[in-house]
Amino acid sequence: MSSEIPRNTPQDSRQHPAVQIDGVAKSFSGTVALEPVWLKIRRGEFLTLLGPSGCGKTTLLNLIAGFLEADEGELFINRDLVTQVPPHQREIGIVFQNYALFPHMNVAQNVAYGLRTRRVSKAETAERVREALALVKLEDFADRRPRQLSGGQQQRVALARALVIRPRVLLLDEPFSALDRNLRTAMQVELKEIQSRLGLTTVFVTHDQSEALSMSDRIAVMSRGRIRQIGTPTEIYDQPQSRFVSTFVGDANLFSATLREKTTADAILEVGSTRLTLSTYQVDMPAPGPVTLFVRPEQCVLTDSGKPDAIPATVALSVYQGSYAELHLDCPSAEGGRVMLRVPASQALPAGASVGIALPQRGPAIYAREDDIA
Amino acid sequence: MSSEIPRNTPQDSRQHPAVQIDGVAKSFSGTVALEPVWLKIRRGEFLTLLGPSGCGKTTLLNLIAGFLEADEGELFINRDLVTQVPPHQREIGIVFQNYALFPHMNVAQNVAYGLRTRRVSKAETAERVREALALVKLEDFADRRPRQLSGGQQQRVALARALVIRPRVLLLDEPFSALDRNLRTAMQVELKEIQSRLGLTTVFVTHDQSEALSMSDRIAVMSRGRIRQIGTPTEIYDQPQSRFVSTFVGDANLFSATLREKTTADAILEVGSTRLTLSTYQVDMPAPGPVTLFVRPEQCVLTDSGKPDAIPATVALSVYQGSYAELHLDCPSAEGGRVMLRVPASQALPAGASVGIALPQRGPAIYAREDDIA
Amino acid sequence: MSKRPFLGWFASPSILIAFAIAASFLAIVQYSLRAHVPGSLNPGGLTLDNFTTLWKAVYGQAFLNTVLLCFWTALFTLLIGYPLAFAMVRAKSARLRSAILLISLTPLFLGEIVRTYSWMIVLGNRGFVNAVLMQMGLIDRPIDFMFTMTGVVIALVHFTLPIVVVMLAAALSHIDRNLERAATSLGAGRVRVFATVTLPLSIPGIVAATSTAFAWTFSAFATPQMIGGGKVQTISTLVYQVGFASFNFPLAASLSLVGLLFTIAVLAIFNTGIRRLEKIGAH
Amino acid sequence: MKKTILDHALDWAGRILLTAILCFVLLPFIVVLIASFNESAILTFPPKGWSFRWYANAFEYRDFGEGLVNSLMIAAIGATIALIAGSGFAYVLNRYDFALKSLLNGVLMSPLIIPNFTIGLGLLILSAAASLPRSVWLVVAVHVIIVLPFVVRSVYVSLQNFERRYEQAAESLGAGPVHVLLTITLPLLLPGLVSGGLFAAILSFNEFTASLFVVNQRTQTLPVAMYNYVREYADPTLAAVSVIYVAVVAVMLLLVHKFFRLEKVLNVE
Amino acid sequence: ETLVVSSWGGSFRDLIDETIAKKFTEETGVDVEFITGGTIDRLNQAKLSRDTPESDVTFTTSHIGWLYHNDGLFEELDMSKIPNAVNLVEQAKISPSHIGAWAYVYTIGYLPDAVPEGMTFDSWEDLWSPELEGMIAAPDFDPSHIIAVSSKLDGVDIENWMDATDKLLALKPNFKAFYTNDANSQQLLSTGETPVQIMLSMNAYHMQSEGLNIKLAIPKEGAVLGVDTMGITAGTDKQELAYKFINAALDPEVQAKIAEIKKGSPVVSNVDLPEELADLPGIFTTPEQWESQTLIIPHELRAEKTAEWRQWFSENMISGN
Ligand SMILES: Nc1ncnc2c1ncn2[C@@H]1O[C@H](COP(=O)(O)OP(=O)(O)OP(=O)(O)O)[C@@H](O)[C@H]1O
Ligand SMILES: Nc1ncnc2c1ncn2[C@@H]1O[C@H](COP(=O)(O)OP(=O)(O)OP(=O)(O)O)[C@@H](O)[C@H]1O
Numbered sequence A, B: 001m002s003s004e005i006p007r008n009t010p011q012d013s014r015q016h017p018a019v020q021i022d023g024v025a026k027s028f029s030g031t032v033a034l035e036p037v038w039l040k041i042r043r044g045e046f047l048t049l050l051g052p053s054g055c056g057k058t059t060l061l062n063l064i065a066g067f068l069e070a071d072e073g074e075l076f077i078n079r080d081l082v083t084q085v086p087p088h089q090r091e092i093g094i095v096f097q098n099y100a101l102f103p104h105m106n107v108a109q110n111v112a113y114g115l116r117t118r119r120v121s122k123a124e125t126a127e128r129v130r131e132a133l134a135l136v137k138l139e140d141f142a143d144r145r146p147r148q149l150s151g152g153q154q155q156r157v158a159l160a161r162a163l164v165i166r167p168r169v170l171l172l173d174e175p176f177s178a179l180d181r182n183l184r185t186a187m188q189v190e191l192k193e194i195q196s197r198l199g200l201t202t203v204f205v206t207h208d209q210s211e212a213l214s215m216s217d218r219i220a221v222m223s224r225g226r227i228r229q230i231g232t233p234t235e236i237y238d239q240p241q242s243r244f245v246s247t248f249v250g251d252a253n254l255f256s257a258t259l260r261e262k263t264t265a266d267a268i269l270e271v272g273s274t275r276l277t278l279s280t281y282q283v284d285m286p287a288p289g290p291v292t293l294f295v296r297p298e299q300c301v302l303t304d305s306g307k308p309d310a311i312p313a314t315v316a317l318s319v320y321q322g323s324y325a326e327l328h329l330d331c332p333s334a335e336g337g338r339v340m341l342r343v344p345a346s347q348a349l350p351a352g353a354s355v356g357i358a359l360p361q362r363g364p365a366i367y368a369r370e371d372d373i374a
Numbered sequence C: 001m002s003k004r005p006f007l008g009w010f011a012s013p014s015i016l017i018a019f020a021i022a023a024s025f026l027a028i029v030q031y032s033l034r035a036h037v038p039g040s041l042n043p044g045g046l047t048l049d050n051f052t053t054l055w056k057a058v059y060g061q062a063f064l065n066t067v068l069l070c071f072w073t074a075l076f077t078l079l080i081g082y083p084l085a086f087a088m089v090r091a092k093s094a095r096l097r098s099a100i101l102l103i104s105l106t107p108l109f110l111g112e113i114v115r116t117y118s119w120m121i122v123l124g125n126r127g128f129v130n131a132v133l134m135q136m137g138l139i140d141r142p143i144d145f146m147f148t149m150t151g152v153v154i155a156l157v158h159f160t161l162p163i164v165v166v167m168l169a170a171a172l173s174h175i176d177r178n179l180e181r182a183a184t185s186l187g188a189g190r191v192r193v194f195a196t197v198t199l200p201l202s203i204p205g206i207v208a209a210t211s212t213a214f215a216w217t218f219s220a221f222a223t224p225q226m227i228g229g230g231k232v233q234t235i236s237t238l239v240y241q242v243g244f245a246s247f248n249f250p251l252a253a254s255l256s257l258v259g260l261l262f263t264i265a266v267l268a269i270f271n272t273g274i275r276r277l278e279k280i281g282a283h
Numbered sequence D: 001m002k003k004t005i006l007d008h009a010l011d012w013a014g015r016i017l018l019t020a021i022l023c024f025v026l027l028p029f030i031v032v033l034i035a036s037f038n039e040s041a042i043l044t045f046p047p048k049g050w051s052f053r054w055y056a057n058a059f060e061y062r063d064f065g066e067g068l069v070n071s072l073m074i075a076a077i078g079a080t081i082a083l084i085a086g087s088g089f090a091y092v093l094n095r096y097d098f099a100l101k102s103l104l105n106g107v108l109m110s111p112l113i114i115p116n117f118t119i120g121l122g123l124l125i126l127s128a129a130a131s132l133p134r135s136v137w138l139v140v141a142v143h144v145i146i147v148l149p150f151v152v153r154s155v156y157v158s159l160q161n162f163e164r165r166y167e168q169a170a171e172s173l174g175a176g177p178v179h180v181l182l183t184i185t186l187p188l189l190l191p192g193l194v195s196g197g198l199f200a201a202i203l204s205f206n207e208f209t210a211s212l213f214v215v216n217q218r219t220q221t222l223p224v225a226m227y228n229y230v231r232e233y234a235d236p237t238l239a240a241v242s243v244i245y246v247a248v249v250a251v252m253l254l255l256v257h258k259f260f261r262l263e264k265v266l267n268v269e
Numbered sequence E: 001e002t003l004v005v006s007s008w009g010g011s012f013r014d015l016i017d018e019t020i021a022k023k024f025t026e027e028t029g030v031d032v033e034f035i036t037g038g039t040i041d042r043l044n045q046a047k048l049s050r051d052t053p054e055s056d057v058t059f060t061t062s063h064i065g066w067l068y069h070n071d072g073l074f075e076e077l078d079m080s081k082i083p084n085a086v087n088l089v090e091q092a093k094i095s096p097s098h099i100g101a102w103a104y105v106y107t108i109g110y111l112p113d114a115v116p117e118g119m120t121f122d123s124w125e126d127l128w129s130p131e132l133e134g135m136i137a138a139p140d141f142d143p144s145h146i147i148a149v150s151s152k153l154d155g156v157d158i159e160n161w162m163d164a165t166d167k168l169l170a171l172k173p174n175f176k177a178f179y180t181n182d183a184n185s186q187q188l189l190s191t192g193e194t195p196v197q198i199m200l201s202m203n204a205y206h207m208q209s210e211g212l213n214i215k216l217a218i219p220k221e222g223a224v225l226g227v228d229t230m231g232i233t234a235g236t237d238k239q240e241l242a243y244k245f246i247n248a249a250l251d252p253e254v255q256a257k258i259a260e261i262k263k264g265s266p267v268v269s270n271v272d273l274p275e276e277l278a279d280l281p282g283i284f285t286t287p288e289q290w291e292s293q294t295l296i297i298p299h300e301l302r303a304e305k306t307a308e309w310r311q312w313f314s315e316n317m318i319s320g321n
């Protein structure tokens, strides 16, 4: 269970956090971009801000970096109160989506920039630039201009430039979204390796759930200027606390159900005419009445349509995906009338076949019907 | 087996094709965008042009539509030679990536445009527009301006506009790439349903392999202005004829191997110190010597590292992806030193664990080492 | 495929205009090679005398004046226009941005006469500036602005400022803000960010703006005429004077021809400058 | 954000500099405003008395009225011709390759670098050589030549930003070239055409230097009439005219700004 | 029907409009329309439109009138059609085809407050005073006044003006500006730019009326006489009306009004002027005044030499600072 669900007062204090955000909020000429947020980022942690476009990820990042001034709240980096400190004194490294390499400087000059502002000696600068370029495997490109590099190489220069100053926190705003799929995967692996090696506290912004799941120590899922849930990737994927998180991260099948009874651990529901008993991980389950039942596709099992605890459905179409096939089932009890399951490509069923959907006893979550959609 | 691998002379003639492309080629001021291409598109078929950016997909589509003039070759639509026919007389329907809805007309006017150019009577126009909008479930939006619609709705208007003129062929150029993931999946399903219902000959351009696999009757994989392979999605995914196709469509593990012997059906190879006997589907297998062995991740099975026919490897990292985990293995025999497998999230192994990779007897393909990369 | 519908229809009006331009240019060339017949508007026989006449001190002086005028105007316009453009692009409040834009733009649409006249009132010996300074007791003799290079430059700076501001603002607004943020995150303070990132990246804009300022100044007429009051002769005032006071059209023609060649030469130099800068990658 | 002393110093220096520059820009107009109400023909600061007589004079003086009418007419005709020729040429330039395209382009754009007095002189000589009278059409011709490059540029930019897909979509729906032009291209380019035409009209309305060479008493434009007035009278009537001029232009700009956003029109955001 | 008159713009057009044209319209019922422009500009315009004259009556200076005359741009005047011309003074009969309409002088005008204490300009020689460095303005369109003065002071005949160029060059440091037109001249004075000017008497009076403290000096060598003249444009089809217009111009009442409005001197001898007007420098009512107070440059010589003077002047006096 995540112990970091946003709360009103920050109290727990084990080792002091690398970044501590205390009720920081931001509006732009009246419209709220970020509601007050509380968040502690541990030292060496890779924390991802994940959420749909416009949810406030960049705003939060810019507040940490100091490019925006918080309307309220306070911000600490390594215990230092930095709310009033200008960005160039915060000692943070930043990598932007479009790289933002200085086009009028070559690679070495780009990387050396942060050292020159710190009046590091020439010899040391040269040495550290070399090291940083070695770290991103670009030793041989020191004399090139940014536009003579490929997208992936530019991204690496940007990373080297941010790392060479040994920042207290590394911030990345959708750094890979301009790269194509293969390069993107390669860069993800590379960044993650460098980050763990250096033990660098990292805040990573993305709206790509797969990227977030694969790279993060913890993920903060945001929507509409709020953090909706914070937790490890497994917690987020397996135990989403709200309908929004469940559908935004991973695929979700949602059934309209009625909650008949609930006990400490178990819940008795009706889905259509099927009666189910489930035990859930949820902290707060809604009151009996109409609810939405959430299950991941890979937790659903295909059985005969006759079984008593199976939800009846019909195959609508099967979509070939190479390594597997997606079975889309027409199911009257499902929200939107459709349920999706993945099966090996060879086990795809013809349209029209009647099947039953069996749900596992543990895993599904129950949300109040009026739970948010956004 | 695909019988439609590009060949030098077009000869087979069952039912006459909806579109026949005979050696059509196109260069732009010296640089070749499309090498001579031969291709027959069957009536009612959903054919996808799949390939990386710049491979000539749009060029080929524009040649079919008549927006570009072929340097050489001839083009037939329903047996009519149309090489010299201007686009507005070709009777084709087109849907563009950015929709290209006329911003100064409302939805109904957009859809009616093609009927007005054909001087269809007012009454009939109204009737057909209504039908077309019903087809895409937008009856209630007739009076809206395009910019008052969401992306998916705009896409549907574009489709209705193209369909209302009952085109001989429907061309779509990356129609969904501007939509977000969920909407995209929904639109794919919808398009496919409408297309099958109307039995519409369709040429669909995409660079998204999953989209191609899920929607197409046949896929033409292109690279560098050539068609590299044509076949059904299963043929393309399971039996890629070249290294390029194998890596572009789906994930591929590639091993450096030595081909020792080959018989009609079997091949004996060495992968590192492991000796394997495989039977392959390949039409032309390379000569004995250094080769590249290709296997899909889902065909690889994890076994003990000790087994004699297993290729030894070490777990480098396991990447959580929610419904499953990707195991990245360090494997000296693999090209690039890495092999990837997918396992249920719960079965992920810790980094450093020694494992063996067992390959299936059927499935892997063998390519000459110098086979293209592009 | 209909290959080039409308080509003839759409191109012909402009071809006609191009002919008119070419013809008037040829007329100038032709006149510049003809002799002036005093008291007559029709030129005489072929001669190169007009060009030899241009070697006289008056004309040399006018050329020199014009070049100096262009130089100082471009320099000061740049020094004033840059901060203005910068403030306009970077102002946080949209209102301030609009205000700056409108204020710096309005003069662009007022033409030479209104602006020059206004400056005459400002700069005269009993004009606004001198009156204020005298009443404040800062000076006891009026400062000479009228009929001096200084006065003409002040008015010309005002004249070229809007277009320079617009061009600089366009250049500045296309600089990726993330570049500056990146520099800031790397520890650079505001001055340093400006000197090492913003300024170098705006150089192409500066060059373009300067060359435009140069061209405008070069062809300005009313300002040097009215504020220079015959004391600051430029090529444009001379062309007018030679043409309309002496009716020596051949000489006026050769004067404007040389002026034109001169402009082309200067702009060509600027252009190569820009290209070189773009090669360096300040873009 | 807490600011260092340097930051504050920079802020204040910036503010003062900005204010100073804006004052510089506005100074002549403020002074001219004051001057226009000066009672005596002889300007003094501060004025000894106030009066509206120069405004009355400005409205009565015939040349201004006639000049205004001439200017409006010339601007309207000139801008229309320039708009038609210029957008046609921009279209051709954007869409086709043809022989001598770059030469034609070079000639048409040359007024951008040819000083205006040279253009005026050239056309004057040309019309004299062709024994054409100095009619209003000569002035229009000069104005067309001078504003054409601006029209071509602005329409060309609209065309470059124009989504060719719209035309292709229309073609695929069966529309021939003329139909596409009339139902798709023109309506969609309309804002660009309108602003190009407006811009041309404003430039033409303000053109002075070249006009001075080619106008005569009957065809003199407002700027030329104003210039002549300054040469002939030493009273503040022109200050009154200038105030009206500034006010009208400022209001027009405000309107344009309200509807089109100048930042966008000028590509400075 | 209208009569088209070519004249200077500005106050001169207004003057003609209020006096001569008014009288003319009263007498004939024909309206008057103006085309205006600078002296030389209109000369050239007239040459350009020789075949289709744009005007019927042309006002110009006495010496430029000679150029019209020489170029055949004026009709020869039939004095019998101008009854009022019997009183025309001798100095106003310029050529067979143009006669004076009013007269004035170019002399020294100055701002008593702004010149060095005690300056009075009894002689043209005072202009050369080193105390006046950077204070003087003169017309750039007509250098003949100062050339005539220099020649006279140096005692050379104006035909040999080149012998007096040293005298001229010695004045150069005292020049501040050269005004390009009458308005410019007035501005230079009203703004105090040039407290001393070689200027048109009429302008000085106009400035006085606007409240400027300006004084006009008539140096002992005489003020340079100028006569503004009129002629009938050659080829006009409204000759009869044109004669009536010229006759109206020489009407004593009209002449008196011109003197009153513009402080120009009448060119006919039968005008009655109030005393304060008649006493003004630059207004001549008696033959003695016409004789003693004027410095006359022969009009025809002036016409001939103007181009030469101008060129020398612009190359040696105006330019090169
Ligand atoms: N400078 C600004 N002025 C006004 N509104 C702003 C500004 N910056 C952001 N916003 C608004 O604040 C909200 C949050 O923006 P933010 O950029 O943080 O979103 P995001 O999560 O980064 O989205 P994306 O994934 O699209 O980058 C949005 O609604 C946005 O429109
Ligand atoms: N009008 C043109 N002029 C010059 N080159 C062109 C033109 N259109 C396309 N090309 C070139 O032809 C090649 C094929 O382009 P095409 O647009 O067909 O690629 P594509 O497969 O559609 O790529 P994408 O997925 O990026 O749309 C590319 O190298 C492209 O640069």
Ligand SMILES: [Mg+2]
Binding pocket: A057, A058, A059
């Ligand atoms: Mg963002």
Ligand SMILES: [Mg+2]
Binding pocket: B057, B058, B059
């Ligand atoms: Mg494409």
